[in-house]
Amino acid sequence: MTTLCYAKKTCAIGIHVLMEEIGAPYDLRIVDFSKKEQKSPDYLALNPKGKVAALVRDDGSVVTEFAAIAMWLALQHPEKNLMPTDPEGMIRTIEALDYVVGTVHMLSWRMYRRPDAYSDIPEAMEQLKQRGRDAMMAAFEVVDAQLAGREWMVGERLTLADAALYYNEYWAVDVAGWELPPNVAAHFERMKERPSVQANRVLEGVA
Ligand SMILES: N[C@@H](CCC(=O)N[C@@H](CS)C(=O)NCC(=O)O)C(=O)O
Structure with missing residues (x-):
């Protein structure tokens, strides 16, 4: 299932809102900044940038950067009209x-x-x-x-x-x-x- 790597008070909030707008099932992976988990070897193996948001897709590939993740979500769910087509x-x-x-x-x-x-x-x-x-x-x-x-x-x-x-x-x-x-x-x-x-x-x- 698609997984959103999320930390509180971060820009991942905007991606979470979009995923809720879409309403398809997803998992959340909470990245605890107070424990510096974004810089842990485990997380860096997933996203070498050490940042959230990151989206792990069904095939295991990872998308980073707000605009890219948001566009990918919009393209996956065109019926939600999150991105104009004109x-x-x-x-x-x-x-x-x-x-x-x-x-x-x-x-x-x-x-x-x-x-x-x-x-x-x-x-x-x-x-x-x-x-x-x-x-x-x-x-x-x-x-x-x-x-x-x-x-x-x-x-x-x-x-x-x-x-x-x-x-x-x-x-x-x-x-x-x-x-x-x-x-x-x-x-x-x-x-x-x-x-x-x-x-x-x-x-x-x-x-
Ligand atoms: N340009 C990236 C920015 C991502 C970013 O800066 N995320 C911050 C949270 S808002 C972060 O993960 N910071 C981790 C850190 O500074 O250690 C995007 O658009 O997604």
Whole structure:
């Protein structure tokens, strides 16, 4: 059975939400970051990047990187319409997904959350945290403008990009305690109404 390698408070949340949206059976392999299991020989043999999310498919092959895993899931379950099939819808979904994963998560949240990855000087780390937070809020403002007058990031229904935005909203609100700009906040509330997100919040212990 497909297995999602998952750790709490990570971007694997977005993949879990997508798997719940799809509703097909899957297994979860919990990777305990407090025990550094992501760097254990056992896990590195599965994913040499030492990161989650990773998806182990039925044939034992592994897919990593949020966008690749999300696309594979969408392609496996076209009836769920998680990825538009018209060219404009496709490129707008990839555009939104890449901005959320690449800029909101990797360039902004990581700087806030993991300043130790960039410096071990205490004052520099404080500055990095502040800059990470500022960058994340600025990126949310861009998303806020895109969401004006609409419910979902692209088109009329939830796509891969909304699941990616959700895990960042969760981090900002439930982990960091920040206030989101209004359209992003409304999107977060909309996401929390979905059974897929509710299942994830149970898993995260924030339901
Ligand atoms: N570019 C990767 C990022 C994956 C990533 O950074 N995952 C983090 C959790 S959000 C992780 O596993 N970190 C492990 C560590 O830093 O030791 C993706 O899109 O999936």
